[in-house]
Amino acid sequence: MAERSIADLLREAADRIERQTGDDLLPHPDGEKMTRCFLQELVSILLAYITKTFDRSSKVLDFHHPHQLKEGLEGFSLELPDQPENLEQLLVDCRDTLKYGVKTGHPRFLNQLSTGLDIIGLAGEWLTSTANTNMFTFEIAPVFILMEETILRKMQEKVGWAEEGDGMFCPGGSISNLYSVLLARYDMYPEVKTGGMSDLPRLALFTSEHSHYSVKKAAHILGIGTKNVFVVKCDARGKMIPVELESSILRAKNAGCVPFYVNATAGTTVYGAFDPFLHIADICSKHGLWMHVDAAWGGGLLLSERHCGKLRGIERASSVTWNPHKIMGVPQQCSALLVKKKGILLECNQLGAQYLFQPDKPYDVSYDTGDKSIQCGRHVDVFKLWLMWKAKGSEGFGSQINRCLENAEHLFNLLSEREDFELVFKSKPEHSNVCFWYIPPSLRVIAPEAERDRRLHEVAPKIKAKMMETGSVMIGYQPTTEKVNFFRCVFSNPATTKEDVDFLLDEIVRLGCGL
């Protein structure tokens, strides 16, 4: 593509933009040309950013403290004016916003479960925001409503449900998990919708100590109370121990509670562990409990022939959370809740607002799915995933995920052989999480007891602070109740290679050897 001539055109556009404001854009009657110029200028800024994102010689971030950013760096002011700014200044603001941000698509951004910058997914988001519609009715989102139906059915097939279930895209995994608890409660006590919790016995739900905190948050929100969340012990690998679940259920019953819901996890946040779903399903069947699988992180593995066996038993779940915005690399946000029992989502949540869900519309109003939701307006999160699925096919997703897990295995193999690093658990990663300590030379000579642990606890935060300052790489760290601060490395960016993994270890040593 002839870069130069586009650049010339943009320069010409920029000359005009300087003298114009937003009022000169569409819908201004003569606004078409200026609209095209302005958006093309913006796109050229975004394309430059995208190129930099994938360039290893570019920093992951250019760190500034909150007070520095608030003071206004090089004229970048966050303050909101009473009077309009011109288009040229807005483009400068856009450039600055990206400059002081974090490149979450950088191959060395390993800080969260959601990383990467999929170009097809990005194209999907640009189109979605241009279409600027809302998921409540078929009337105003005909194509997106049908795409949601198609994708949810596909995901249910991958989960292994023979019959068509139900589902919905939600604003993040926490809300998807909240839905699952809401549905389970309604399934056991439909009268709760009108009467509330006052007439119900004390309910109890179960989740492992390694599960995501959103299950507890759901209990808080729904009025069940966090103390009625029974936290089930895990083995050293972070997997729920079935006999512990069973004894927790009995303990809850003895305490006068009514158990109704178990959350099992496919890919825990920190260790990447998969709970033993078949065992848990047996226990749920025996006690008549709703089994939910939080596969926000691990769901993507269902698309990999090599790894899907790790989710064996998920087909017995009553509901599943699966976030394509994690290991599948879909831009944020994109989280699906899948429900086995068809109809319960609508029955539980519908209130039949007359201004939206008129029964006398000229089309099949069962496609007006908005009343299934706890939201009213709902963002279109499905299109980018649909477009990526077209672009990659199920198989393409599978191989992309395999590569992420290969990176984790490579890191695990390296760490297993090194004396300056220590693994938090010794077994091969099930997902792409690898947890480890870096032991600086000064600590290698001390026995691994209280004093060493006290000092080791400070190592990860210090190295992380240096990483952010240099901007060379980013990974997360955290303690657990029993373990001092350790690094958690996760791979979900297809741009990350084995060389980046090698770089990570070199960089940790470089930044940490003097500690």
Next chain:
Amino acid sequence: MAERSIADLLREAADRIERQTGDDLLPHPDGEKMTRCFLQELVSILLAYITKTFDRSSKVLDFHHPHQLKEGLEGFSLELPDQPENLEQLLVDCRDTLKYGVKTGHPRFLNQLSTGLDIIGLAGEWLTSTANTNMFTFEIAPVFILMEETILRKMQEKVGWAEEGDGMFCPGGSISNLYSVLLARYDMYPEVKTGGMSDLPRLALFTSEHSHYSVKKAAHILGIGTKNVFVVKCDARGKMIPVELESSILRAKNAGCVPFYVNATAGTTVYGAFDPFLHIADICSKHGLWMHVDAAWGGGLLLSERHCGKLRGIERASSVTWNPHKIMGVPQQCSALLVKKKGILLECNQLGAQYLFQPDKPYDVSYDTGDKSIQCGRHVDVFKLWLMWKAKGSEGFGSQINRCLENAEHLFNLLSEREDFELVFKSKPEHSNVCFWYIPPSLRVIAPEAERDRRLHEVAPKIKAKMMETGSVMIGYQPTTEKVNFFRCVFSNPATTKEDVDFLLDEIVRLGCGL
């Protein structure tokens, strides 16, 4: 801008795209050029769509039934493949997705409270999706976190709170309203977070019969129960009647309930009414109740000197929902919850997940606002609003909103003088909602009693169906418990002019005169 040369470049790119797949884009080592070509091609599709959106000779929609779209129109298939499709096909899919959708930015799309296509806001969304980050910590969203703080403070000032409060952008107004009920419950009974509702008395909340259904949905979700939502009567204009509120509170107390929360509305969904906030605030003070104002639709009027008086008394609210994605024209989604009591949002919702909210980070961790949220990952909804505020200034928002209300007044004036239309209520619109019936010639000769009403009920759906078929214009309709189907016209698109309003009436007559 030299359109032709860009078109040439894109044609050249298209020739290559045909032979390529997503694997040839970045992060492929040689993927930069192809990435630029592909995204430029997409942008040219989007720019064409944007131009059409504002073109009155273009249809608002090209309606197809669900089964027609599912059958695959002109080769447009929703089905998901196992194998990848090439880039050329993906661009065709993008074109088709837009073709079969609804142009919500069209000057004659008057169907929802959120309409329009603000070019600056759109630019903000394109940048947001390119940055692809998440609001949970300052660490990965430094600029966006500070923008959220700046904007929330600005909105609080407009509400009239002297001291700094708190707040958060939420995925839509229903979730913002849910937060308000959650906070009110926690404020009165902090023990509910751990213990749940089992130990609490039966709680009661209050909202008007014209308020949004999300308040009832919140009661369902939080385990309060919809029957404990006391629905307060309104006057003919749709405003809550204060003495009815007071008597509802007493009735609830007599029934053994504990009142804790009142929702007042600034701009009801159907009538656009503003509740009498000062009266309601007095009643809330007297009974010690949390006063929430759902200003999802009406909040924008605070930016108009001409109209802000309609919200007098909102400053006495404990919390406010305000959706910039409605009358302010910000792309969806963008909804803010504002809370007067600083600190309660965090105290109520925090669980302190160690993997995200480490206390030993190198910066001021009070900027890690994620634990205030009921979500974990949270989409960046603030940037587009920030950029629009820079582009328009507070004053620009004000005049944009004034123009929307002028359109409503124009429609109201026209309707007042016509015999073939009837207003649902006679007073001048307070917001931009105008509710009316079209009376076809065949019904003008019948007395306005049961038989006429039965037939009148069918008029709006029939005309709406014809509108969708012709694609000329779109407005909503609905019944209430006492009134048969009527049209609700709302103006939130700055592209809509008085001529479009005239067109709307002509079109209704054209489509409906034979009924």
